[in-house]
Amino acid sequence: MTQHTDGPRILIMGCGGIGGTIAAHLAELGADVHVVSRNPQTAAAVNRNGMRLVGEAGRRTIPCRIHGAVPPGPFDYVLFATQPTDVEAAARTALPMLAPDGHAVTFQNGLCESRVADILGDPSRVIGGIVAWGASMIEPGVVDKTSSGGFVLGGLAGGDKGALDVLEGLLSSIGPVQRTDNLLGARWSKLALNCVVSTLGTLNGSTLGKVVKMRHARRLALEIMSEVVAVAQAANVRLEKVSGTLDLEWIALTDSEREHGSMALAAKHAMLLAVGLRYRRLRSSMLRAIEAGKPPAIDFLNGEVVRHGRKHEIDVPLNRLVCDRVWGISRGEIEAGPAVIEQLFAETRSRGRVL
Numbered sequence: 001m002t003q004h005t006d007g008p009r010i011l012i013m014g015c016g017g018i019g020g021t022i023a024a025h026l027a028e029l030g031a032d033v034h035v036v037s038r039n040p041q042t043a044a045a046v047n048r049n050g051m052r053l054v055g056e057a058g059r060r061t062i063p064c065r066i067h068g069a070v071p072p073g074p075f076d077y078v079l080f081a082t083q084p085t086d087v088e089a090a091a092r093t094a095l096p097m098l099a100p101d102g103h104a105v106t107f108q109n110g111l112c113e114s115r116v117a118d119i120l121g122d123p124s125r126v127i128g129g130i131v132a133w134g135a136s137m138i139e140p141g142v143v144d145k146t147s148s149g150g151f152v153l154g155g156l157a158g159g160d161k162g163a164l165d166v167l168e169g170l171l172s173s174i175g176p177v178q179r180t181d182n183l184l185g186a187r188w189s190k191l192a193l194n195c196v197v198s199t200l201g202t203l204n205g206s207t208l209g210k211v212v213k214m215r216h217a218r219r220l221a222l223e224i225m226s227e228v229v230a231v232a233q234a235a236n237v238r239l240e241k242v243s244g245t246l247d248l249e250w251i252a253l254t255d256s257e258r259e260h261g262s263m264a265l266a267a268k269h270a271m272l273l274a275v276g277l278r279y280r281r282l283r284s285s286m287l288r289a290i291e292a293g294k295p296p297a298i299d300f301l302n303g304e305v306v307r308h309g310r311k312h313e314i315d316v317p318l319n320r321l322v323c324d325r326v327w328g329i330s331r332g333e334i335e336a337g338p339a340v341i342e343q344l345f346a347e348t349r350s351r352g353r354v355l
Contacts, residue, residue: 008032008077008166009075009076009077010026010032010033010077010170011075011079011097012026013078013079013090013093013094014036014081014082014086015036015037015043015066015081016081017135017137017144017146019035019037020137021053021057022079023051023064025057027062027063027064036068036069036094040068042066042141045140047064051063052143054138054143055135055144055146073097074097074098074102075094075097077163078095078098078102078103078105079129081107081108082108084108084110084301085294085296085300091115091120098125103126103163104126108300109190109301110194110301112300113128114156117156123156124155124159126156127153127164128183129152130190133149133150133175134281134282146279147278147281147282150171150175151175151177151178153168153178153180154180154186185232185239188228188239189246189248191301192224193225195225195228195301195302195305196221196224197279198286198301199326200221200341202329203322203329204340205337206283207280208276208283209281212273214338216342216345220318220344220345221272222269222272224322226251226252229251229252234312234314235308250268251268286298296326298323302319302322302323303319303323306319306323322344325344
């Protein structure tokens with residue numbers, strides 16, 4: 001991969017919690033990094049005062065430059081940190097500025113690599129970056145890193161080892177970086193987690209910590225993830241452990257556990273509680289999008305499970321229902337809160353889906 005003598009030239013599309021955190025750390029390293037944000041308040045605040053980091057990243061302010069439109073290329077890396085709903089539009093705008101041997105990197109939740117690859121036309125130049133930490137832009141130019149963690153990196157179609165090496169070196173300033181040769185499996189495992197964390201957080205209208213303390217929410221989470229596992233297995237996806245510890249195939253409920261319960265079921269509840277409390281300050285980006293009057297990314301999370309379930313003839317009733325509920329909240333037909341969780345539990349229990 002061609003690089004400038006002072007290192008790679010980097011473009012970051014999106015400057016929310018994830019994009020802002022990455023931008024600040026790369027700028028702190030002295031990297032040649034350019035950030036694009038459609039939010040004029042964020043751009044003005046950062047260009048005037050720098051990016052202010054708080055929370056798990058420590059407290060400091062780092063000078064950054066944000067553009068309102070894509071600056072002239074070429075760029076060695078284009079990092080996509082937009083919402084999943086915006087990734088295809090961002091790719092069409094930014095990828096013409098990608099160097100001929102440059103790489104596109106997706107940090108979105110969901111399965112966005114294939115969408116970017118379709119636009120770029122070369123899957124071998126697409127890298128998936130799975131983010132194992134949370135962050136929020138709590139006010140223009142102020143990023144709160146709500147949990148610690150690093151990244152999992154992998155090429156969509158094998159990938160360029162040299163390009164992955166350089167990217168790993170840059171991102172390790174934020175947290176530990178792991179490499180995978182099974183990006184699809186890692187993505188599906190993270191998808192299962194996001195279908196719970198983001199979606200139930202949106203339905204409850206709260207941080208994750210409040211969600212996982214609700215027994216009925218944990219049971220819904222187990223059912224949602226069980227449906228994701230069933231679809232992934234039907235698609236011959238080899239699932240990876242989330243963060244090296246959470247085994248999705250073990251999490252998936254058995255018929256016996258649904259009917260009678262067991263010590264294993266209690267252990268699964270305990271595991272969800274432990275994971276949820278670790279990320280207790282995490283607030284769903286879908287919830288923030290709805291509050292800002294923007295469309296939620298539910299079709300890129302549970303909606304992906306529904307779409308692939310239909311393709312492989314696997315019924316995923318709970319994932320369908322939560323998609324409907326999130327869109328109901330987005331349209332103002334439903335008010336987010338614990339009552340939504342309790343009603344969903346009661347409804348699915350009465351239909352024989354959840355005991």
